[in-house]
Amino acid sequence: MTNFDAAVSAEDLTKRYGSGDALVTALDAVTVAFGRGELTAIMGPSGSGKSTLMHCLAGLDTPTAGRVWLDGSRHGDAGRVELSGLRDDALTALRRDRMGFVFQAFNLLPTLTAWENITLPLDLAGRRPDQSFADTVIDAVGLRNRLHHRPAQLSGGQQQRVACARALISRPDVVFADEPTGALDSRAGAEVLGFLRRSVDELAQTVVMVTHDPVAASYADRVLFLADGKIVDELREPSADRVLDRIRSLESAARGTRTVGVGA
Numbered sequence: 495m496t497n498f499d500a501a502v503s504a505e506d507l508t509k510r511y512g513s514g515d516a517l518v519t520a521l522d523a524v525t526v527a528f529g530r531g532e533l534t535a536i537m538g539p540s541g542s543g544k545s546t547l548m549h550c551l552a553g554l555d556t557p558t559a560g561r562v563w564l565d566g567s568r569h570g571d572a573g574r575v576e577l578s579g580l581r582d583d584a585l586t587a588l589r590r591d592r593m594g595f596v597f598q599a600f601n602l603l604p605t606l607t608a609w610e611n612i613t614l615p616l617d618l619a620g621r622r623p624d625q626s627f628a629d630t631v632i633d634a635v636g637l638r639n640r641l642h643h644r645p646a647q648l649s650g651g652q653q654q655r656v657a658c659a660r661a662l663i664s665r666p667d668v669v670f671a672d673e674p675t676g677a678l679d680s681r682a683g684a685e686v687l688g689f690l691r692r693s694v695d696e697l698a699q700t701v702v703m704v705t706h707d708p709v710a711a712s713y714a715d716r717v718l719f720l721a722d723g724k725i726v727d728e729l730r731e732p733s734a735d736r737v738l739d740r741i742r743s744l745e746s747a748a749r750g751t752r753t754v755g756v757g758a
C-alpha cells in the first residue's frame with residue numbers, strides 16, 4: 495500500500511446485522527484503499543457485501559468495527575478525516591461537500607430543472623457554482639440544451655447524466671456510484687460510463703462504482719471482487735471477459751457453499 499495515493503481507505507471494516515441465529519456478517523474485517531484519480535469497480539455475488547461496503551465508506555451506514563478515512567489531498571493534510579469520529583451534522587456536511595453520489599434510480603428532484611438539480615449541492619452549502627467548471631461538466635455530459643428541462647422531460651440516460659453532473663459539480667474527493675447503469679439500456683449506460691471514465695481521465699476525479707455488469711466494470715482501472723464480506727480478488731485493466739470469468743467462478747463457489755449448507 496506504500497506509494498498508493500488513496501482518496502478513501504478503510505481498515506478492518508466489519509458490519510454485522512442481527513444477533514444469535516439471525517447474525518449476518520455483511521463485511522468481515524475489510525482493509526482496502528481506493529486510488530485517487532482512479533475508477534474502481536466493486537463486484538461480487540448477490541449478498542456479498544457490495545452495498546454495505548459502499549454505504550460504510552460513504553458514512554451512510556455505521557460499521558460495527560473498523561475505520562474509514564477520507565484522505566482528500568485537495569484539502570491538504572488537514573483534509574484527512576476519519577468518519578467514525580464525526581457527529582451527524584459534520585458527516586452530513588462532509589458528504590455534501592466532499593462526496594458525490596450517483597444512484598441506480600437517478601434520485602433527482604422532480605420539481606427542479608436539470609440545472610437546479612446539478613447545482614443543488616452547492617446551493618445547500620451556500621456556495622456559488624464555479625461557472626467555468628460548471629461549463630466543463632455540462633458540456634462533458636452533453637446537457638447544454640437540456641438545462642431548463644425537468645426530470646420528467648428527460649430520458650433515463652439524460653437523467654442519469656444530470657445525476658453525474660450533480661455528483662461532480664462540487665469537485666468532490668470521491669464519487670460513489672451504486673449500479674449507475676442498472677436502470678438504463680446499453681447505449682444510455684455506455685454514455686454514462688463514458689462520462690464517469692472521462693471525469694477520471696480529464697477532471698482527475700476518483701470514482702468508486704458498485705456494479706453487477708462486467709461491461710460496466712471493464713471501464714474501471716481496477717475491479718475488486720467481494721465474496722462473503724471479504725475482498726477475495728482484484729483485476730487491473732480489466733476486460734469484460736476476464737471480469738465475467740472471475741464473477742462466474744465466485745458465483746458458482748457461492749452456490750456450492752449454499753448447497754452444502756442446505757444439505758448439512
Ligand SMILES: Nc1ncnc2c1ncn2[C@@H]1O[C@H](COP(=O)(O)OP(=O)(O)OP(=O)(O)O)[C@@H](O)[C@H]1O
Pocket residue numbers: 511512518519520538539540541542543544545546547
Ligand atoms: N439492514 C439489514 N439487515 C439485515 N441484514 C442485512 C441488512 N442489509 C444487508 N444485510 C445482509 O448483509 C449481506 C450483504 O448485503 P449487501 O446488500 O451489502 O450485499 P450486495 O453484495 O450489495 O448484494 P446485491 O448484489 O444483492 O445488492 C446480505 O446477506 C444481506 O442480506
